[in-house]
Amino acid sequence: xxxxxxxxxxxxxxxxxxxxxxxxxxxxxxQHLSQRELADRLSLDYYTFISQLxxxxxRIPVHRYAEWANALGKxxxxxxxxxxxxxxxxxxxxxxxxDGTQASx
Numbered sequence: 001x002x003x004x005x006x007x008x009x010x011x012x013x014x015x016x017x018x019x020x021x022x023x024x025x026x027x028x029x030x031q032h033l034s035q036r037e038l039a040d041r042l043s044l045d046y047y048t049f050i051s052q053l054x055x056x057x058x059r060i061p062v063h064r065y066a067e068w069a070n071a072l073g074k075x076x077x078x079x080x081x082x083x084x085x086x087x088x089x090x091x092x093x094x095x096x097x098x099d100g101t102q103a104s105x
Contacts, residue, residue, distance in 0.1 A: 008089055017056035020086035025054040027072040041071040059087060 008016065028038050028050070035054075039047035042064070052058045060068050060083065069079035085092040 014056065016086050016089060020083070021054040021056040023082070023086075024072075027074065028054075031071075031073050038071060042067055 028035070031038075033041070034047075035050040036047040038050050044050070049058065053060065065080045065083065066076050069076040072079070081092075081096070084095075
């Protein structure tokens, strides 16, 4: 039986978004891309969207997850799993953790 998972407080949610932004920035920089270059790869009208994400504001639209993974040179499955751990930590814990171990299907 899965343990009860608590919903994140607003402060915790902000910390998660900030941590995600740092991770996205590290991925972008590891590909030697500027924010503008990444925006171009993703056909975004405004590179400032990249800045907003990296500063913990906004979300990558679900229908664009695969494009983002490809643009950042990441495996789609592992990229989306990592996003889920930040965007939906409760869902992530239910799906992938059971008493500190990965849940089986």
